[in-house]
Amino acid sequence: MASDQHMIKTLSDMLQDGETLLHSIFGYIKYNGFQQFAYFGLTETNFLVACLSGEDVTDTMRIPLNITSVQMKKSKLFKEYTINVLFEKGKAYTICAFPKVLKVKSQEENFPLFLKLLKSKAKKQAKTFEEIEGQKIRWQYFNTYIYIMLAFIPAVPVMIIAQELRKGNFDIWNTILEMSGATSVIAVMYGLLIGPFIILSVLNRFCFGKILGVTDDNTLFFENREVPIKEIVEIVYHPRVMSRIKISFSYATFVVRSNENETKAFNVVHFPMYGLRIIKKQNKEIKLKCDKYIWFLVLCPTTLFAIMGFLFG
Numbered sequence: 242m243a244s245d246q247h248m249i250k251t252l253s254d255m256l257q258d259g260e261t262l263l264h265s266i267f268g269y270i271k272y273n274g275f276q277q278f279a280y281f282g283l284t285e286t287n288f289l290v291a292c293l294s295g296e297d298v299t300d301t302m303r304i305p306l307n308i309t310s311v312q313m314k315k316s317k318l319f320k321e322y323t324i325n326v327l328f329e330k331g332k333a334y335t336i337c338a339f340p341k342v343l344k345v346k347s348q349e350e351n352f353p354l355f356l357k358l359l360k361s362k363a364k365k366q367a368k369t370f371e372e373i374e375g376q377k378i379r380w381q382y383f384n385t386y387i388y389i390m391l392a393f394i395p396a397v398p399v400m401i402i403a404q405e406l407r408k409g410n411f412d413i414w415n416t417i418l419e420m421s422g423a424t425s426v427i428a429v430m431y432g433l434l435i436g437p438f439i440i441l442s443v444l445n446r447f448c449f450g451k452i453l454g455v456t457d458d459n460t461l462f463f464e465n466r467e468v469p470i471k472e473i474v475e476i477v478y479h480p481r482v483m484s485r486i487k488i489s490f491s492y493a494t495f496v497v498r499s500n501e502n503e504t505k506a507f508n509v510v511h512f513p514m515y516g517l518r519i520i521k522k523q524n525k526e527i528k529l530k531c532d533k534y535i536w537f538l539v540l541c542p543t544t545l546f547a548i549m550g551f552l553f554g
Contacts, residue, residue, distance in 0.1 A: 243267045243278070243293070245347050251291045252282035255301055260284045264355040267345045268338025281336060283358050288326075290334075304328060311363040312464065313356065322352075325465045326359070333465030375457035378516040379450035383442045385491075390435050392541075446515065453512055456519060463509060472498045475528040476517055493517065 252265050265282040270290060277299070282289035283306070290302040305328075312325040324336040342348040370377065454463045461468045475496040493512035499505045517529055 243280070243342065244344050247296060248280045248345060248347075251280055251298055252289050255282070255289050255291065255303060256284065260287070262289075264351045264358060265289075266338055266348055266352055266355050267342050268336055271335035271337065272333075276337075281338075281355070283355060288328075304332065304334075306362045308359070308363045310465075311360050312369065313360075314369060322356070324356070324359070327465040335464065370452040370455050370462070373455045373457075373462055375455040375462070376519060377452050378454045378456065378513065378519065379446060379452055380511040381442060381513040381515070382445055382450060383438045384513065387435055387438055387442060390431065394431070451511075453509060454516070456523065458523060461520065466507070468495065468497055470520065470524045473520065473524060473527050474498050474504055475530065476520065477530045477532065478512075478514060478517060479532040 248265055248267060249262070252262055256262060261284060263283050263285070265280060267280055268278075269276050270279045270281075270292065278293045280289075280291040280293065282291075286306055288302075288304040288306055288308075290300075290304070291298050292300040292302075307329040309327045309329055311327075314323045314325075315321070316323070319339075321337060321339055324338070325333070326336065327333045338348075338352065340349060340352045454461060456462070456470070459470060461470055461473070473495060477494040477496075479492050479494065490510050491512070492508050492510045493516070494506055494508050496504050496506045521527055521529055
């Protein structure tokens, strides 16, 4: 359990000769797809991070205070601060913390001082996504449900064909008549089940939802990262269910040319498919790919209904 005494001792043990711990806070860190509770400290020259599991320190980091930019956002509902810090050489960290913590009494006093010093060390203050001019790319909350429902559309005629095959009296014209009779029922059913979510999805794209990035004619802006669109080589989309991220979210892998002979990749969780089309329009040389496991998601409902139709038809 975090406490003032444990925090001061942990961060003080990380100090080197002549260093002084100026301000310290408790929160959690997001980095490379994981998040963990941590203590954060500032000295005159270094940013200290001590990752926690209970009271055990699992990892420590000392990062020189060569900060390119700092971006801060405050949650209106929970009053939580999200602080995106971009260091030189491209290292980016996200700190989440509250101005008050029950067991850490010094948090209330140290938190504003910590933010002030952190901002003063930045070479520039990053703009929020709302302040950046360009097309906003938002997390799509309703698309997973819509895609699942659409995947079941071809499953119905396949089930009818499987039923006819099982009965041994398969006739193509009778099967077509039977499917056409069910078409109106299916259309009404899907209109009721999907229609409202399609409307919400359109509004989600243009009016509300978490902004994941902003693109203008030349640059793609993410949290703690600005990517020239001409340097993007490839984007691979990974659908939600087969995602290799620990939590099963969809994500996109961006491959960016770092110099003439090398590329580097990074993941953006929740990045929507429509965002890929926007970027492709701005640089037609980008290769767009989809994780091969998407075929499992497309064919699974059809195969399942075919087996059900054959066994129980």
